[in-house]
Amino acid sequence: MASNRLIPLRVSNKKAYVWDIDGETKGPHIATHSRPSDIATLRSSHRLCGVLTGTLPHLSQQNVFLGVPLLLMPEEVVLLVEKGLAILVDDQNAHHDPSAAEMEKWDSERLRGVEEQLALAEEHDAREALHPDRGMSEKAILKRKEREERKARGKANAHDPDQGVSTPVITESVPDPVESSRITPSHSSGATPARNLATSYTVHVPGASSTFEWYAPSIHSFTTLAAARDAGMWDYPETPAQRARCAVFRDLWEQGYFMGGGFKFGGEYLVYPGDPLRYHSHFVASVIESPAAPLRPMEIIAHGRLGTGTKKAHLLCEWSEEKKTVTYYSIEWAGFG
Numbered sequence: 001m002a003s004n005r006l007i008p009l010r011v012s013n014k015k016a017y018v019w020d021i022d023g024e025t026k027g028p029h030i031a032t033h034s035r036p037s038d039i040a041t042l043r044s045s046h047r048l049c050g051v052l053t054g055t056l057p058h059l060s061q062q063n064v065f066l067g068v069p070l071l072l073m074p075e076e077v078v079l080l081v082e083k084g085l086a087i088l089v090d091d092q093n094a095h096h097d098p099s100a101a102e103m104e105k106w107d108s109e110r111l112r113g114v115e116e117q118l119a120l121a122e123e124h125d126a127r128e129a130l131h132p133d134r135g136m137s138e139k140a141i142l143k144r145k146e147r148e149e150r151k152a153r154g155k156a157n158a159h160d161p162d163q164g165v166s167t168p169v170i171t172e173s174v175p176d177p178v179e180s181s182r183i184t185p186s187h188s189s190g191a192t193p194a195r196n197l198a199t200s201y202t203v204h205v206p207g208a209s210s211t212f213e214w215y216a217p218s219i220h221s222f223t224t225l226a227a228a229r230d231a232g233m234w235d236y237p238e239t240p241a242q243r244a245r246c247a248v249f250r251d252l253w254e255q256g257y258f259m260g261g262g263f264k265f266g267g268e269y270l271v272y273p274g275d276p277l278r279y280h281s282h283f284v285a286s287v288i289e290s291p292a293a294p295l296r297p298m299e300i301i302a303h304g305r306l307g308t309g310t311k312k313a314h315l316l317c318e319w320s321e322e323k324k325t326v327t328y329y330s331i332e333w334a335g336f337g
Helices: 038-044 074-082 100-130 138-158 225-230 240-254 297-309
Strands: 007-012 015-018 051-054 067-071 086-090 258-261 269-272 283-288 313-320 325-331
Touching (some): 007 038, 038 067, 074 086, 074 240, 240 258, 240 283, 240 313, 283 297, 297 313, 297 325
Parallel strands (some): 283 313
Antiparallel strands (some): 007 015, 015 067, 051 067, 258 269, 269 283, 313 325
């Protein structure tokens, strides 16, 4: 079932990002009920992929597999707004300075959440102390028993009566992962039991700012490009070349294609017959801003050879501002003997 909800595109420094992946969002024309991920909706319902630009903490391959936010090409932003599928949010100005009362309330809620999660961690530790072998593999349990047996033999040999004297024995000290994860209280007189500083817990603190009371996107959101341009937060497209790119992008999108950046292949876009996760691109598209724009023969040869060398056809896309139409020319390189 299609939703009338407008996807919030949060603009910062003239670039549009998609941050929301689940949960509720504040703002005009934005529903607050359970909904699919905005990133998934863009890809599955609107055939727009964008580029993930955020790093993932504690991920060893974070330079290969990136996370939110999703950065959209300006042509994607223009298409979404013109089609009535998204709304532009001036994210910087939408965040106001919080009042003292708002800041105190937010801080108390944050600390309460931290305390609740620490209490759950302590409860988990208490259960583990009663059942130390729970969750351990058979191999780990066997190694633990072997360490205990070695310690027992070492103590017996150190106090062997046949030896006549006690011989100090150096035994291997291996930290027990179960013991090291427990809470170590202090039993000194009058002292409050303290948590072992070596023990670490993961405390999840929500980082989304869209739920803050001082976040007010309603007066800093725009449903049209003209309104966003008048506010000074968005100015694309503003040149004939940029208008031609938007027109070509929209025309290819309306034909059912997916588009991605084509800079590495000498064009503006890579054109896919389906989701780029399932298909290779068939075309590299270059935009010609008008029928009168010059095109050198060497450019045609270079485009044809590069496209054919990468198993793609090069698509020359000529935009006519007067006729409001796009004309396509497909180029492939053929070797002659």
